[in-house]
């Protein structure tokens with residue numbers, strides 16, 4: 056290996072990174088799943104895929120691992136995740152770069168994604184000594200009541216291309232400290248980062264020493280592999296990130312066998328700019344929220360409601376920012392907006408813009424930007440002034456389109472804000488505490504995330520992450536999201552010499 060050699064192509068650079076991270080070349084050559092980099096459209100690998108039978112076997116093996124791992128004390132399990140955090144720190148530059156190559160993120164966002172993995176590891180390590188249950192007062196003398204949290208089983212993780220490794224880490228770090236094993240089906244659009252992230256975990260497992268075999272596995276495969284995870288009786292929880300359409304399929308299938316679901320589905324996130332808003336701050340927050348990650352976060356800002364009194368101050372500045380934002384190759388470090396993931400995403404964006412025009416929208420930007428290859432899809436982010444909150448505004452299009460609407464009445468704008476299917480993230484920009492408090496109150500934003508004077512995206516791992524309505528209701532990451540990865544037992548212990556029955560029932564034989 057010659058690290059100092061300048062790779063001739065993104066594929067060559069990806070191969071160098073994979074080699075440094077310890078991924079066997081046989082895993083990504085000579086197979087049937089083609090991987091591409093959206094940066095140039097170049098093919099980066101031919102991955103071996105697993106069959107449905109392989110997937111079922113992997114789940115059986117994971118179940119065996121679970122039965123051992125659940126007996127390891129939680130703080131000791133935390134030690135494995137601490138080592139994972141260490142290995143991720145060491146691999147941050149390489150893994151972040153690979154995220155940029157495979158998902159098209161600009162360098163700070165590629166590195167930021169790895170930082171998010173490190174952060175959840177730190178959180179999970181602390182958690183490994185805090186899997187608390189309650190002690191509860193009983194009505195019976197000489198009794199004690201408590202609840203105990205036990206490991207759950209094999210946790211299935213299905214992740215999307217746009218956060219190809221962080222979302223796995225949110226789930227895996229919690230699942231592992233909670234005493235579970237993990238089987239991961241990554242997006243077919245980002246399989247190389249999955250192999251790389253898993254190789255980093257393998258290093259941590261090696262250092263840990265005596266973890267059971269098959270404690271964590273990654274299954275490269277198509278939809279059928281995800282279906283095995285969803286339908287297998289040995290998988291009590293599936294955490295799935297993707298479209299609402301995918302969730303509509305996965306949710307009922309899990310419900311049918313009474314398995315748990317953590318669903319992280321679409322977002323159609325709104326922001327409200329009020330008369331008192333700090334417009335300089337709002338401008339920056341809106342720009343990052345709407346154009347960052349080329350509009351491909353589930354938390355991307357997609358709908359903006361601007362009060363009529365500040366519309367003519369803010370919107371021309373926003374248009375200027377849209378016109379001047381640098382779009383280009385994310386690997387060379389100067390662009391703020393990288394490519395869309397593929398042609399399908401580009402076509403979806405163009406379709407939504409055409410629809411918006413039909414509804415009277417005036418479109419600024421949205422055109423393709425030539426970045427040197429026919430197979431890569433770069434676009435100018437689009438700002439669309441809409442006369443009404445309707446048509447394509449009501450749907451999530453996974454591309455950088457910001458619909459901007461004028462409002463005059465606060466109650467009415469709150470209603471419009473909530474009048475979409477999705478309920479993930481939301482923001483208000485105001486210095487008026489009545490508006491701010493109302494927005495985060497029971498009759499304010501109906502989203503899982505409601506922010507004041509910051510954008511809709513870029514949540515920290517410490518809070519529970521997820522959304523309501525068509526976003527699926529799941530919560531991952533911080534706060535008490537860990538509870539979904541464990542089962543709760545209520546224990547009543549009688550240390551007296553009599554057997555009083557609850558509720559005053561007598562049953563003397």
Ligand code: UN1
Pocket residue numbers: 171217218222296351352353354511512513514515
């Ligand atoms: C996603 O887009 O699927 O809040 C997750 C954010 C990131 C996570 C996004 N921390 O934007």
